[in-house]
Amino acid sequence: MSLKLLFMDELNGFYRSKVMIALWVGLPAMALVLYLLVSDTGGIPISQFTALLVSSIGGVLTSAMIVVTILNERERKVYDLFLVRPIKRRDLLLAKFGAVYLCVVVAALLAILLSALLDAFLNGYDVLATIGALGDSVLIALSMMAISCSAGVLIGVLANSMLVGILLVLYGGNQLSSLVILPILLGTGELWMAVLLAIAISSGLLLGSIVIFERKEL
Amino acid sequence: MVGDSGEMVAVRGLYKRYKDLPVLLNLSFEIPKGGIFGYIGPNGAGKTTTIKIMIGLIHDYQGEVIIEGRSTRKWDAQLCSKIGYLPQNTSMQEWRTVDQALSTFGRLSGMSHTDTDLRIKELLDQLGIIDFRHRKVGKLSGGTLQKVGMAQAMLHRPRLLVLDEPVAGLDPESRVLFKNLFRQLAREGTTVFFSSHILSDIEDIADTIGILGQGRMRYIGSMEALRDQVVRGQVIRLDMVQGLNDTTTLERLPGVSRVNKISDDQYQLVLQPQTDLDEVVDKCIRAMQAEGRRIRGIHQVRPSLEDLYMNYTDTGGMV
Numbered sequence A: 001m002s003l004k005l006l007f008m009d010e011l012n013g014f015y016r017s018k019v020m021i022a023l024w025v026g027l028p029a030m031a032l033v034l035y036l037l038v039s040d041t042g043g044i045p046i047s048q049f050t051a052l053l054v055s056s057i058g059g060v061l062t063s064a065m066i067v068v069t070i071l072n073e074r075e076r077k078v079y080d081l082f083l084v085r086p087i088k089r090r091d092l093l094l095a096k097f098g099a100v101y102l103c104v105v106v107a108a109l110l111a112i113l114l115s116a117l118l119d120a121f122l123n124g125y126d127v128l129a130t131i132g133a134l135g136d137s138v139l140i141a142l143s144m145m146a147i148s149c150s151a152g153v154l155i156g157v158l159a160n161s162m163l164v165g166i167l168l169v170l171y172g173g174n175q176l177s178s179l180v181i182l183p184i185l186l187g188t189g190e191l192w193m194a195v196l197l198a199i200a201i202s203s204g205l206l207l208g209s210i211v212i213f214e215r216k217e218l
Numbered sequence B: 001m002v003g004d005s006g007e008m009v010a011v012r013g014l015y016k017r018y019k020d021l022p023v024l025l026n027l028s029f030e031i032p033k034g035g036i037f038g039y040i041g042p043n044g045a046g047k048t049t050t051i052k053i054m055i056g057l058i059h060d061y062q063g064e065v066i067i068e069g070r071s072t073r074k075w076d077a078q079l080c081s082k083i084g085y086l087p088q089n090t091s092m093q094e095w096r097t098v099d100q101a102l103s104t105f106g107r108l109s110g111m112s113h114t115d116t117d118l119r120i121k122e123l124l125d126q127l128g129i130i131d132f133r134h135r136k137v138g139k140l141s142g143g144t145l146q147k148v149g150m151a152q153a154m155l156h157r158p159r160l161l162v163l164d165e166p167v168a169g170l171d172p173e174s175r176v177l178f179k180n181l182f183r184q185l186a187r188e189g190t191t192v193f194f195s196s197h198i199l200s201d202i203e204d205i206a207d208t209i210g211i212l213g214q215g216r217m218r219y220i221g222s223m224e225a226l227r228d229q230v231v232r233g234q235v236i237r238l239d240m241v242q243g244l245n246d247t248t249t250l251e252r253l254p255g256v257s258r259v260n261k262i263s264d265d266q267y268q269l270v271l272q273p274q275t276d277l278d279e280v281v282d283k284c285i286r287a288m289q290a291e292g293r294r295i296r297g298i299h300q301v302r303p304s305l306e307d308l309y310m311n312y313t314d315t316g317g318m319v
Helices: A002-015 A018-037 A046-075 A089-123 A127-133 A135-158 A162-185 A191-215 B047-054 B077-082 B098-108 B113-126 B142-154 B172-187 B199-203 B223-232 B277-290 B305-313
Strands: B007-018 B021-032 B036-040 B062-067 B083-086 B160-163 B191-196 B208-213 B216-222 B235-240 B256-263 B266-271 B295-301
Touching: A002 A018, A002 A089, A002 B098, A018 A046, A018 A089, A046 A089, A046 A127, A046 A135, A046 A162, A089 A127, A089 A135, A089 A191, A127 A135, A135 A162, A135 A191, A162 A191, B007 B047, B007 B191, B021 B047, B021 B062, B021 B191, B021 B208, B021 B216, B036 B047, B036 B172, B036 B199, B047 B062, B047 B191, B077 B083, B083 B142, B098 B113, B098 B142, B113 B142, B142 B160, B142 B172, B172 B191, B191 B199, B199 B305, B208 B223, B208 B305, B216 B223, B216 B305, B223 B305, B235 B277, B266 B277, B277 B295
Parallel strands: B036 B191, B036 B208, B083 B160, B160 B191
Antiparallel strands: B007 B021, B007 B062, B208 B216, B235 B266, B235 B295, B256 B266
């Protein structure tokens, strides 16, 4: 009950936040501007270019956003008023993770969909075929974002200063999320393995965050 | 069962340290049901730590806190529903409106949509901030935010209100509003526990006060009993022509419990209860003359409430 309520509540807050609005508009706009600025894309369609961009900066944005939110709320003792009510500490973290991840996923998918539409309009590509061809890339991007997001939760719970939190998430979180593509890059793994690896790492990070958060004096 | 008779809260042998810094040292006290309990102590004395243990925000401590017969170690929905909490500085997610914030807290406390809605209106009205209902929390002034904090504490009609320095930072008008509200809640049967580091904040409102000093409860009782000590308290101020190298002679005088040095040539002699003041003055004069010391003057001093408070909190003072 409290998890659902908190999730809906966080979602309500995030999707209307300035950061999310900037992301929802900014991500597709950034992809388009970069595409237009890069003189030679080697014939890469806009949608593929966007998928690449999303996978590289989507994770960074997600983790930075979640780490800033958690640290800020911890610092201002926002959680105190929640924790004196009959809710579980873990629900606070899971709700935040779920809401941020969902919002960023929607932003990423919107960016890719928009760029596929542009491809259809400008280059005459078939929208559905383009999206279908991007399926693997999108899955990898979403997997990486899941890891970044859960790393952001862990660092948000662990770090005691905003600067340390941001630095850790930019370096640690980003490096950790790239583990997903290792099996594919090395040619020893397949897509399902990457997705499974992402689920395992994300779950581990979230579990660690919950254990620490349960014991932490806020 | 402990804490199941007349008291709302029973705190037993609380011990808490932050790394090497002990904050609470075997703190024990009881809060009777109903009425207003003022918890006073200097900054850093451990008031907020006590409160956070009471409301289940700190788990790592020794001792026991029992609220209406239930240990706060087992923090559950039933216990939560009994307690309302207002932190020292109310902080909420800034993107929320007052209405959204209170609705969330109401729903998380197990209230229905309809009840939450009605209660929010009632409380905002009572606190004089109904016009701010749809204003973003981030746009509110400190005082208004504190009132919103008070509303969230009272939202689910708790039997115990735990308020951490609730009137600090409020303007005089809002202080009066809060104090009247505490009185009204106490009349309706709610137990109000609130902390402050300013004696004047609680002296006109608390039925019982507890003075925290050096991690222990130094005084617990009625305000009247504390005032009575002011009347009974006997202190002599001794002005010397020249300062004393040591005060042992004065300390050894029969009936003197303590000697405080005020300045180079001024001393305060705190007398034990029931001591004959004139006899001590007489003996003091003789003792000083025997040592060849010259006295400029001797005066009787009445301790103020602040002096008593300072004495209990061990931060100086005369009594």
